[in-house]
Amino acid sequence: MDSLRKTVVIVDDEHDILDLVSLHLERAGFDAKCFSNASDFLDSLEETLPDLVILDLMLPDMHGTEVCRRLRSSDRTSALPIIMLTAMVDESDRVTGLEVGADDYVTKPFSPRELVARVRAVLRRTLLSEKDKTVIDIGGRIIIEPERFRIKVDGKQVDLTSTEFRIIKILAEAKGRIFSRRQLLETLWHGEKFVFERTIDVHIRHIRQKLGDAGSIIRSVHGMGYKLEESG
DSSP: OOTTSOEEEEEOSOHHHHHHHHHHHHHTTOEEEEESSHHHHHHHTTTOOOSEEEEESBOSSSBHHHHHHHHHHSTTTTTOOEEEEESOOSHHHHHHHHHTTOSEEEESSOOHHHHHHHHHHHHHHHHHHHHOOOOEEETTTEEEEGGGTEEEETTEEEOOOHHHHHHHHHHHHTTTOOBOHHHHHHHHHTTOSOOOTHHHHHHHHHHHHHHGGGGGGEEEETTTEEEEOTTO
């Protein structure tokens, strides 16, 4: 196996979807591993971690949101990129996936080519964060270490998803600058056209919650967007 190839795990109880997605991922240069239930997938993580997970919401033994919560609550898997698959079409249902820590979502039926594009986009964001070695100090209270994909508040590590990490890093690198939702989306997804602006609101809310009272450094600017102010 080529050590440079990224491994993507697909967790879905529909074998046709497993076959279809794995075929397109492998054609795109990824290694694909398939699981038809949550238990087998979670057990597999004891041995090795993939580079990204495509996770169906409706699994036979555990709901996808619960799987996502378990991944985010473990230090070992808290930063593992997750794309959720869902047959639900309501925006509120899609937001639920983001609220439990997914980095992106895809609704069924979906285009395999679009799904592969989203996989590339999420992995690219993660890679950009990992390559940056500049430590960002926000008022001596919040320390962002991009190389280690780590953020600390008052010396205590806070676990963020890859997308949440990228958002606070973007805001912190331009303290005081206002970013509209559209600007943040374009920076995160590099102009790819398959996310809605409310996604940013969900991620910002999570970041604030995880930072605790330090989350007030991220300010909402009515009608404009968000900015980071060190005096928050």
